[in-house]
Amino acid sequence: RERRVLxxxxxxxxxxxxxxxLRAAGKLAPSGVSITPWDGLADVPMYHADLDTAAPPEPVRALRHEIANADALLLATPEYNASVPAVLKNAIDWASTAADASRLAGKPIAILGASPGALGTARAQLALxxxxxxxxxxxxxxxxxxVFHAHERFDERGELAxxxxxxxxxxxxxxxxxxxxxxxSEHDVLQT
Ligand code: FNR
Known part of the structure; x- marks a missing residue:
């Protein structure tokens, strides 16, 4: 079975x-592994406990669905003021309170990050x-x-060079x- 990385x-x-x-990762993945980028984070509202009900906002449901369907996650973080950007922290907060398979507990996760500066997201990755x-x-x-001095590592087409x-x-x-x-797979389990 293809292993799916969100x-x-x-x-x-x-x-x-x-x-x-992340686009480059899609081309460098080992065989049997698919990297699926998800661009829905912009629509996920700020965490709000009153909205964190059995019927959360649709973008939150979509995020949790993507996580539940992933075998693993690949998180690329910029560094904002020496830490993780709010967009990423917010997504993790919403995922952390899920009651089902969309939780991040036990999920294999790889992190990486790029910045034009000399520290290349080292501090953001530590925070993450x-x-x-x-x-x-x-x-x-x-x-x-x-990835420090990130602007020097991509060609004019935006490919990781x-x-x-x-x-x-x-x-x-x-x-x-x-x-x-x-x-x-569920099928294998049923066979035994
Ligand atoms: C930054 N940037 C930044 N860079 C860094 O290396 N360390 C830092 O602490 C910060 N702080 C910071 C704060 C805020 C509010 C912004 C908007 C930016 C610069 C940042 O690395 C740069 O914008 C990157 O290009 C962001 O990553 P993307 O958008 O290229 O993926």
Missing amino acids: ALSGSLREGSHNTAL RQILAAVGAEVVAKPEVI DGLTRTLLAGLLAALADRVGPKL
Whole structure:
């Protein structure tokens, strides 16, 4: 069975380096692994406990559905003021309170990030690891994909052109695929 990785970018802008990294990941994924980007984060409202009912807002239901259907997540984070952008934190907050399979607890997750600066999202990724530890996700430790001077690593078509970054990204995806492993389908379970 194809293993499905849901890819979320913490940047909503059209020319995002982080979203471009996820596009590159789609082409570097090991065989048997599909990377599915989801661009619905812009529509997810700010977390609001009064809306967190059995019938949450439609974009929240869509987000939770995507997570439930994913074997693993790939999260690309920009760094905003030395931390995770609100868009990504908000999505994690909504997912963390889900009562069903859309929770992040136990979910294999790989993180990466790109910034034009010299620190390349190192601080945002540290903050993201702390948040993901709090929700009980299984975060891949290595390789760290910290893409500093991001604007120098893409060609004019927005393709990831930097060899070292491509190698690290491929390594991260392989490590994530190892975490997911060959999973029994519901069908296999019924056969035993
Ligand atoms: C930034 N940026 C930024 N960069 C960084 O390396 N460290 C930081 O702390 C910050 N802080 C920050 C705050 C805010 C509010 C904004 C809007 C931006 C710059 C940021 O890395 C840059 O905009 C990236 O290009 C964002 O990623 P995308 O959109 O290219 O994916």
